[in-house]
Amino acid sequence: MDVTDTAIAWDTYSRQRPDRRPVNARGDTTWFNWTQYPDHGPGAELLELPPGGRALDIGCGKGGNAAHLAATGMQAVGIDVSPVQLRAARERWGYESGPELYQAEAVSFLRDTTESFDAVYSVYGALWFTDPARLLPAVRERLRPGGRLVFSQRPPVEGCYGRQASYILRGDDEDPLVVQRWDYEPDAWERLLAEHGYTGVRATVLTAPAGTRRVGTLVVTARA
Template sequence: MPREPRTPAQYWDTYKPYRGEGEQPAPVADRFEWTQYPGHGPGAEVLGQPCRALDLGPAEGKEAVFLARQGVETTGVDFSAAQVERARRWWKDVPGLSFLHADVCDYLASSTAPYDAIYSVWGAAWFTDPEILFPLLAESLTPGGVFAFSQAEPSPGAYGPQPMRGKWLEGRERELTVLRWQYPPETWADLLKRHGFTGIEAHVLPAPDAEGLGTLLVRAQRAST
């Protein structure tokens, strides 16, 4: 029985609306980016050398495209039908790449083939209760498989599920609110350890300029045995 989603799909259907003319062009997908600053920080090497990878909340799908072009069989799962339709349209000719419309927890609970790497770049891992998500991830990874995610660095003292309001979304009569989970790096490490992960690395990668927002980057592995 699918769980009741915490995040309105409409929020993501209208996220980052295209303001140009004509058909929205596909973005460049020539690097795996964990931060919002192009060329800043590590790239796909964080994931090791996976054969199969799963992207949680890929939106435009740039990171999934990059991996697929490197020969990694990559699946992107997104809660927004609009985001999935756009990604499929843009990247339909990329071999080894697929985009599915589903809630990530529902998908993980029903999937039987394990992945070598599961990741989220400012994506669904940010907006999903880790107490629900992390056990599902541990079951969905191969032994020694990598889980990694990035999101904005947490605001001091604003920890746990925090509301993010989308009143700015155009054409909406009411404000849409989503929850995003924020913790300092050490808390993420403790959560992952409690759910059976090892080799945990969690830190904030500073912005390239002193005024910018840093990026929380977390990497862990499923135990090998």
């Protein structure tokens, strides 16, 4: 598999994605969203953060979820490999009141930092696009006892499991960029996290909004 440099790939992806809306359906200026659909699904309560808790967003993109945690009094840290994504996050959420943001690859950041976290999460982010054999142990090392790992991504296509190619389209005359992703069915994720020492693992597919035939969202929760 000819894989594109990850920073280039996610910079390209960022330029194609619309910014988060100014407000959601309730009129909130910040909010947490696990799914690919607006105003749908659970919120930050899945993280089970204590007051003022510290949370790490791996693959934070333009920072909307981390900004929501910061706005609610949490210590929010976001990392992403894409400088374009992070620049957009800083421009929208600011440097002082917003989350701490760093350009870094997830495994390297987790191995290099001495900080610990009450929760580590990924919304269509690094947990989908990093080898779990490398990432899951690194996350567990940085979680405080009882801390939560929560992530979401699209459910796998039937028969396409494990390491897959994911394509980021470019212009009509350009080949798409290729990144790796890891797809597993819910029970396979549960076994995999248990093998890496996580407890209370639960992987479920959240149904898409009513009235649609679109794919749901795989949500996985576990505890260190």
